[in-house]
Each structure stands twice: as C-alpha cells, then as structure tokens.
Amino acid sequence: MSLMDDNVIPGNYGKVFGTNANETADLHAIRTALLAVDGITEVAIDDNIFPKEFNVHTDRIVKITTVEDTVKSLGFHAVPKSLFEL
Numbered sequence: 001m002s003l004m005d006d007n008v009i010p011g012n013y014g015k016v017f018g019t020n021a022n023e024t025a026d027l028h029a030i031r032t033a034l035l036a037v038d039g040i041t042e043v044a045i046d047d048n049i050f051p052k053e054f055n056v057h058t059d060r061i062v063k064i065t066t067v068e069d070t071v072k073s074l075g076f077h078a079v080p081k082s083l084f085e086l
Helices: 024-035 064-072
Strands: 015-019 040-046 053-058 079-080
Touching: 015 064, 024 040, 024 053, 024 064, 064 079
Parallel strands: none
Antiparallel strands: 015 053, 015 079, 040 053
C-alpha cells in the first residue's frame, strides 16, 4: 500500500469514510470519539446521503486503522472511500 492509502494526511481534502450508523445521536457519538483522537482536528458528517459519510481532517498523519478502531469501539463500521472516483 502507499502513504495515502494507509493514512489520513493533513490538508484540505481529508479522508472520507462510509459508516453504517444512521441515527443522529450515533453520528454525533462518532464525531465526538474521533475528535478525541490525537491529530484529528475536524469531522464533517454528511447525513444527507445513504450510507452516511464523514470526512476526517487532521493536522498530522493519522492511521486509517485508528479511525476504524475508534468507530468500531462504538459498535459501528468506518469504511474508507477511495481517493479518486473510478
């Protein structure tokens, strides 16, 4: 894999993840848990689409597995989307 495939890299784009959480309270819990992770500065949730997505922005390199494990600890999944549309 590559640096961009395995990590969330600082910058304007961030990294988009899909999730199976649907309720507003669940999405808020995911946002709160992710903001507690060192290096994550912003979590933008897009709840107007299905499945729900959130975009993670960082100020340093954060492993994707860290994001996945944090969301998994709440009982949901976080699936990273590809960098570019195919």
